[in-house]
Amino acid sequence: MVTLAEVAKHAGVSASTVSYVLSGKRSISSGTRERVERSIAELGYHPNAGARALASSRSNIIALMMPLRTDMYVPVMTEIAVAVTTTARTHGYDVLLLTGEEGPAAVRRVTGSGLADAMILMDVELDDERLPLLRGSGQPAVLIGLPSDTTGLTCVDLDFTATGALCVAHLAGLGHRDIAVIGEAPAVYERHTGFAERTLDGLRAKARELGVRLLHRPCEGGYGAMASTLARIFDERPATTGFVVQNESAVEPLLGLLRQQGRAVPEDVSVVAICPDQVALQASVRLTSVSIPAQEMGRQAVELTVTALEGRGRDCVELLAPELTVRASTGPAPV
Incomplete structure (x- = not known):
């Protein structure tokens, strides 16, 4: 198993510099960061999840709230969830999937326990009961959906x-x-x-x-x-x-x-x-x-989440423009 010290030696930096690159606790020059990240990739280094979480006060987990309701079309929701999961892994995050219809209780559990560093919410209602808690938590969050009031929120959805x-x-x-x-x-x-x-x-x-x-x-x-x-x-x-x-x-x-x-x-x-x-x-x-x-909504939700976790985020609403494809089911109205 590759150690942090071996990564530091390979990159020509100190072990503490490698640690800072991983934790994000200190500002590191782009050249040094790229060199360390290249060494991590070439050596196949995987930091111990528990140790990394303790060092950075992060879990490296994103919670995805996806209530599974009988009146919703599950394949679309699943496609979004898969896109969230695969995109999160490219950024070094795992996904905690919450499928219950718990509403605010699930938000309290995640924000109060440190289970996850950020949240992505699906099945958003116009006056969603989860939003006041989300706004007050201070934890990065992205909505896949659009409530009636988007103040202080980051949202992505089809228009x-x-x-x-x-x-x-x-x-x-x-x-x-x-x-x-x-x-x-x-x-x-x-x-x-x-x-x-x-x-x-x-x-x-x-x-x-x-x-x-x-x-x-x-x-x-x-x-x-x-x-x-x-x-x-x-x-x-x-x-x-x-x-x-x-x-x-x-x-x-x-x-x-x-x-x-x-x-x-x-x-x-x-x-x-x-x-x-x-x-x-x-x-x-x-x-x-x-x-x-579905895939693009899931991907963008993760990108916005990671941007917020890195301290570069801002509240925004990203609406994807609809595209209509004409096929065999539409034609001129009968005379």
């Missing part, structure tokens, strides 16, 4: 308001005047989950701007719930020719039910989805969609 607007603009540009939105499960809106509420804001604002009639209906997903929701939509708005779907589990049931009713996609009805590319590409009709940049 869901722009996403909703983009979907309506696309369908309206094809001549669709009656658009129905198949939304997330009702509980997602009851919690005022940020991404769902902001998408709805964007959909409604753009519909008003373009003079399009918009109908929003939450849906649990699955064939039974989708059948009931679809029947209600056509009962209330028989002229509906455009659909926006923000519910991955409702995508295939919707396409199947439209086929059963003899409504061809896209000749009779157009469908736009807000979903991962994998869902859009594997659907029975390749879907026009706005992709969820």
Whole structure:
């Protein structure tokens, strides 16, 4: 096993200099730091985690709060978590995954025990109960999501308001005047989950701007719930020719039910989805969609966290611009 002394000898510096580079306790010139880091990489040195934590008062762990709820699409959350974990390792951090629905209690446990050096929070609500504790803790934290008040916070997310607007603009540009939105499960809106509420804001604002009639209906997903929701939509708005779907589990049931009713996609009805590319590409009709940049959100969250841990961070909101990819599920509105 390579020792710290061997790294110091290889780099031509003192052992204390190597220690300072590892702990960040003292300012080291960029040239010396690069030389030490090069020696660490070439020799394959791995500092003892316990000793390093004691020396630096750090755990070298980032806590990721990812509540696993039955009304959320877990594959997207998992993709974000994997991106967080792999990016954190490139910076020398491990990730502590918290999957319970504990809310403020989990924040207290992490900040009060020294379990982690920083936190990344997912499933952010507009008035999230965790945020007052987070603001008062003084511990670096990044939100993957956007609350109503971002003061004193660092956030990264897809611009869901722009996403909703983009979907309506696309369908309206094809001549669709009656658009129905198949939304997330009702509980997602009851919690005022940020991404769902902001998408709805964007959909409604753009519909008003373009003079399009918009109908929003939450849906649990699955064939039974989708059948009931679809029947209600056509009962209330028989002229509906455009659909926006923000519910991955409702995508295939919707396409199947439209086929059963003899409504061809896209000749009779157009469908736009807000979903991962994998869902859009594997659907029975390749879907026009706005992709969820899960990996990029996870990566940026870690980069912002590490920047804060190094004392170079500042409160900011990073919104990723949505991109709509046109595929086989949208076309001109029927005459």
